[in-house]
Amino acid sequence: MVGSLVASALWAMLPAYVPNNAAVLAGGGRPIDGGRTWNGARVLGDGKTWRGTAVGTAVGVLLALVLNAIVDPASTALGVDLPTFPLRAAVGLALGAMVGDIGASFLKRRSGRERGAAFPGLDQLDFVVGALAFAWLLAPAWFDEWFTLPAIAVVVVVTPILHVVTNVIGFALGVKNEPW
Ligand code: CTP
Ligand code: MG
Ligand code: K
Structure with missing residues (x-):
């Protein structure tokens, strides 16, 4: 019962978990703000x-899309009803995660934090807030089905732990500049 809630909630968040890590590997080139200051x-x-x-x-x-291709065998193997992602939900989760992280950088710069400075709490949840907000905006019915209040609670508690662990690993591997 609790296990299936955790499994389906984390599965539903996977398209929001990878964008920030992919950006770390793909980063470089023109900054979005074009070097502008405020x-x-x-x-x-x-x-x-x-x-x-x-x-x-x-x-x-x-x-x-990959998860959609394997959702049936995965559901059977885990004995859990897992979500399939409509394209709008997929875009909402992935783009929302990126926008949430960008919003956090905006707030960091406004509060005098240089690039790479830590902002505990915000660093771990910025992309969660963005992903959930965009998924809700772009795919409201899908969002209501999978992100019940208990599912959101699971996401808010488990995500910071996953985030810290993946960033420490990225730092240890030398692909991330800071362990947060
Ligand atoms: N990155 C990127 N574009 C994004 C997000 C991240 O290119 N939208 C890349 C950048 O190379 C960035 C790295 O991923 O340096 C790590 O991301 P993050 O920790 O979010 O950025 P920081 O460099 O720490 O900058 P900030 O203080 O603004 O979070
Ligand atoms: Mg950083
Ligand atoms: K960040």
Whole structure:
């Protein structure tokens, strides 16, 4: 019961989990803010690029399509009813994750934090808020079916743990500049 709630909630979030990690690998090139500043600090900073955002979003959507291809055997193997992603839900989760992270950088720059500075709490949940908001906007019926309040609670508790673990691994592998 609880296990199936955790499994379906995390499955539903997978297309939102990979974009930020894909962006780390794909980053570089022109920053979204074009180098512009606002009140003495960069609008977003060099860590938010067009290429990272585009590749991250595309990888998230592609993952959703792969998950759709294996959802039946996976549901059977786990004995859990897992979600299939309509394209609108896939785009909402992936693009929303990227936009949430970009919004966090905007807030970091406004609060005097340089690129790469940690903002505990915001760093772990920015993309969750963005992904859920965009999925709700783009695929409201699908969102209501899979993101019940208990499912959202699972996501909010488990995601920061997964986020910290993956970023420490990325840092240890040398692909990420900071372990957060
Ligand atoms: N990245 C990107 N485009 C994005 C998000 C991330 O190119 N939309 C790449 C950048 O190379 C970035 C790296 O992924 O440096 C790590 O992402 P993140 O930790 O979110 O950025 P930071 O460099 O820490 O910058 P910020 O302080 O603004 O979060
Ligand atoms: Mg960072
Ligand atoms: K971030």
